[in-house]
Amino acid sequence: MKLKGNGLKWLGLFLCGSLLALSGCAASSAVDEAKEKKKESSTSETSDTVKVGILHSLSGTMAISEVSLRDAELMAIEEINESGGLLGKKIEPVIEDGASDWPTFAEKAKKLLQKDKVVTIFGGWTSASRKAMLPVVEQNNGLLWYPVQYEGMESSPNIFYTGATTNQQIVPAVSWLLQNKGKKFFLLGSDYVFPRTANKIIRAQLKAEGGQLVGEEYTPLGHTDYSTIISKIKDVKPDVVFNTLNGDSNVAFFKQLKDAGITPKDLTVMSVSIAEEEIRGIGGDVLAGHLAVWNYFQSTDTPENKVFVEKYKKKYGKDRVTSDPIEAAYFAVHLWAEAVKKAGSFDVDKVKKAADGIEYKAPGGTVKIDGETQHTWKIVRIGEIQPDGQFKELWNSGEAVKPDPYLKSYPWAKDLMN
Amino acid sequence: MIKKNWMYWMFFLALFLAPFYLTEFRLSLLGKFLCFAMIAIGISLIWGYTGILSLGHGVYFGLGAYCMAMYLKLEASGGRLPDFMEWSGVNNLPWFWKLFEHPIISISSAIIVPVLLAMFLSYFTFRNRIKGVYFSLLSQAIVVVFVTLFIGKQEWTGGTNGLTNFSTVFGFSLSSPLTQIVLYLLTVVLLLSMFLFSRWLTRSRFGRVLVAIRDSENRVRFLGFNPTTYKVFVYSLSAAFAGIAGAMFVLQVGLISPAMMGIIPSIEMVLWVAVGGRSSLIGAIIGAIVTNGAKSFFSENYPDIWLLFLGGLFIAVVLFLPNGLAGVYQSVKQRKKQGEVRANEASSHVLQRVSRF
Numbered sequence: 001m002k003l004k005g006n007g008l009k010w011l012g013l014f015l016c017g018s019l020l021a022l023s024g025c026a027a028s029s030a031v032d033e034a035k036e037k038k039k040e041s042s043t044s045e046t047s048d049t050v051k052v053g054i055l056h057s058l059s060g061t062m063a064i065s066e067v068s069l070r071d072a073e074l075m076a077i078e079e080i081n082e083s084g085g086l087l088g089k090k091i092e093p094v095i096e097d098g099a100s101d102w103p104t105f106a107e108k109a110k111k112l113l114q115k116d117k118v119v120t121i122f123g124g125w126t127s128a129s130r131k132a133m134l135p136v137v138e139q140n141n142g143l144l145w146y147p148v149q150y151e152g153m154e155s156s157p158n159i160f161y162t163g164a165t166t167n168q169q170i171v172p173a174v175s176w177l178l179q180n181k182g183k184k185f186f187l188l189g190s191d192y193v194f195p196r197t198a199n200k201i202i203r204a205q206l207k208a209e210g211g212q213l214v215g216e217e218y219t220p221l222g223h224t225d226y227s228t229i230i231s232k233i234k235d236v237k238p239d240v241v242f243n244t245l246n247g248d249s250n251v252a253f254f255k256q257l258k259d260a261g262i263t264p265k266d267l268t269v270m271s272v273s274i275a276e277e278e279i280r281g282i283g284g285d286v287l288a289g290h291l292a293v294w295n296y297f298q299s300t301d302t303p304e305n306k307v308f309v310e311k312y313k314k315k316y317g318k319d320r321v322t323s324d325p326i327e328a329a330y331f332a333v334h335l336w337a338e339a340v341k342k343a344g345s346f347d348v349d350k351v352k353k354a355a356d357g358i359e360y361k362a363p364g365g366t367v368k369i370d371g372e373t374q375h376t377w378k379i380v381r382i383g384e385i386q387p388d389g390q391f392k393e394l395w396n397s398g399e400a401v402k403p404d405p406y407l408k409s410y411p412w413a414k415d416l417m418n
Numbered sequence: 419m420i421k422k423n424w425m426y427w428m429f430f431l432a433l434f435l436a437p438f439y440l441t442e443f444r445l446s447l448l449g450k451f452l453c454f455a456m457i458a459i460g461i462s463l464i465w466g467y468t469g470i471l472s473l474g475h476g477v478y479f480g481l482g483a484y485c486m487a488m489y490l491k492l493e494a495s496g497g498r499l500p501d502f503m504e505w506s507g508v509n510n511l512p513w514f515w516k517l518f519e520h521p522i523i524s525i526s527s528a529i530i531v532p533v534l535l536a537m538f539l540s541y542f543t544f545r546n547r548i549k550g551v552y553f554s555l556l557s558q559a560i561v562v563v564f565v566t567l568f569i570g571k572q573e574w575t576g577g578t579n580g581l582t583n584f585s586t587v588f589g590f591s592l593s594s595p596l597t598q599i600v601l602y603l604l605t606v607v608l609l610l611s612m613f614l615f616s617r618w619l620t621r622s623r624f625g626r627v628l629v630a631i632r633d634s635e636n637r638v639r640f641l642g643f644n645p646t647t648y649k650v651f652v653y654s655l656s657a658a659f660a661g662i663a664g665a666m667f668v669l670q671v672g673l674i675s676p677a678m679m680g681i682i683p684s685i686e687m688v689l690w691v692a693v694g695g696r697s698s699l700i701g702a703i704i705g706a707i708v709t710n711g712a713k714s715f716f717s718e719n720y721p722d723i724w725l726l727f728l729g730g731l732f733i734a735v736v737l738f739l740p741n742g743l744a745g746v747y748q749s750v751k752q753r754k755k756q757g758e759v760r761a762n763e764a765s766s767h768v769l770q771r772v773s774r775f
Contacts, residue, residue, distance in 0.1 A: 095721045096718065099717065102677055103450075107447065128580065153504075193578055197505055200505075218570075
């Protein structure tokens with residue numbers, strides 16, 4: 001009988017335990033949350049700190065790229081705090097892991113906005129993660145700074161886009177290639193939204209500007225066998241391969257291209273997803289001579305960039321490199337800070353209003369927020385990859401290009417949107 | 419009956435009352451976990467009871483979710499083309515999307531589509547007596563087929579981004595707390611009915627046949643049963659559970675993409691059931707909730723190293739709790755019973771001795 005009593009007690013305990021865990025381990029934090037609820041109206045800027053969210057994949061397949069963005073954002077926050085903070089308050093970053101999993105991005109964005117009551121979020125890399133966060137920030141009237149080049153066709157009132165849209169990367173690159181490298185284009189991409197949308201734009205542009213499309217191929221993400229595609233390329237002899245492959249596939253493609261005896265002299269490959277960090281993974285010797293288009297290179301020659309690169313390396317290690325998304329994540333924090341200063345408040349609506357026309361001397365040149373689209377004006381650069389893994393700039397747009405996510409100012413793009 | 423199962427009732431009562439003691443954010447998390455628990459019940463039925471290890475339940479979950487999401491997307495687009503179609507070069511709504519304008523069609527297809535696929539797949543494999551690891555591999559292949567299809571047909575499915583950015587369901591705003599509470603309670607009701615139905619099923623004659631199939635399929639066949647019918651039924655039932663889970667998931671999380679029906683989520687689903695205890699229905703539910711709760715908890719508090727904790731949890735369960743959390747409960751119960759038996763034996767020995775005299 002005694003045993004039975006004990007068993008029941010044990011069971012009760014087990015049940016209670018699982019109930020605690022089941023509520024998302026909320027039972028303990030529920031008390032805190034209840035406390036928080038009482039002072040809800042004052043948001044997170046209660047004492048002398050203000051909370052901002054940082055939401056990147058720190059685990060999973062995207063971690064290799066996104067961890068650097070977190071580092072750059074933390075560095076920018078540190079800089080602002082060192083120079084006295086914002087509106088007399090220190091910025092306190094709340095870091096969350098999106099885990100390369102899109103619902104997790106939505107969940108964590110919700111947590112940052114509802115529970116931590118952050119005044120803004122810096123985060124995301126893939127389009128899918130941005131699309132997952134978009135309804136969350138819109139419904140909670142939050143703010144998200146998205147730092148990576150993407151396929152355009154979006155302009156959320158609650159997102160600021162500090163990476164390039166198509167007319168700041170792909171469109172000028174295609175025009176440049178047509179003028180300097182030849183008319184015959186071969187399009188190669190990973191099978192997801194960005195390459196498919198990018199290639200759709202390129203097809204329309206080639207038609208309008210007198211180019212010729214000789215092939216278009218997609219491979220699944222993570223695909224590593226490119227022999228078939230390379231022999232197709234050999235057959236149709238394009239002047240240019242426009243490469244929108246992502247991730248590991250690039251390693252395989254470029255190695256196999258080199259093994260097939262195709263050198264940059266025979267064929268120009270223009271990539272849009274290969275930056276300094278990726279070159280480190282693939283190897284500068286394999287890629288040397290091929291091209292990439294970005295808004296910033298580690299080798300970009302501005303006084304701001306010298307300081308930026310030096311500081312970044314000092315903080316995170318000599319072997320680390322900076323790249324376009326890292327720079328965009330870094331200056332996103334500073335742009336937000338400038339907007340907050342101008343608004344004199346952390347309030348989302350006021351910051352959004354104040355952000356129009358805000359300028360910042362970023363490492364890659366002066367950037368400016370376009371209030372209408374909430375994208376940034378950026379300089380476009382085409383670079384040739386060197387054996388040491390850095391870029392030699394071949395061309396730049398001179399001045400910052402106005403962002404046009406829906407390509408409204410290009411007559412040939414009219415048919416793209418019906 | 420009620421006294422014996424007071425824990426079950428307490429458990430579901432606690433779930434029903436959750437809106438009173440959890441914040442909005444935690445409630446939405448719990449709602450998500452309960453959707454996962456629905457899948458776990460189905461997997462427990464086929465794996466724990468019938469011995470079919472399916473590594474492809476993400477597909478059924480995904481199909482259910484997409485059916486619901488298509489309706490929500492059309493409602494959010496308000497008569498215009500969904501945004502992703504516009505930039506993928508589709509000018510007219512495809513005919514099969516048109517069907518999903520009707521809520522009844524989309525809700526019922528969230529169950530019917532996964533069930534049809536499950537029936538098709540399981541009928542041909544089980545009839546040909548394909549089982550064990552071959553079936554598991556086959557179910558993985560189905561996952562790859564569907565993920566590739568959904569990514570490739572960007573103009574119909576939204577590609578890797580999936581379907582997202584919904585606004586209303588039947589005219590009610592999805593972001594309003596009241597709608598979320600109603601959806602949560604609906605999830606609990608559905609979970610409870612699935613649990614009760616599965617419990618009734620496993621305790622019936624039908625359930626005993628399932629267990630018999632797990633332990634020795636040939637004997638069952640020699641006894642005159644047709645295992646294929648049973649297996650197809652229970653497999654399709656678990657697909658229906660996963661489909662409903664998918665529909666409820668989309669309503670509460672507001673997002674579905676091919677990544678969520680992929681291989682890793684499919685294996686994770688089996689993992690929840692392993693943690694909870696595969697041959698216990700309530701164990702499967704608790705496993706799904708505990709595992710996902712731990713995932714959220716660890717990743718919130720230790721964003722840099724949370725995977726280590728989660729991995730540690732899995733290793734601990736496998737090493738020390740081979741039958742999952744439910745196994746712990748059962749071994750306690752067994753010990754209790756053994757104690758009673760021993761006490762009875764002892765007393766009967768005494769009696770015998772006494773009677774000899």
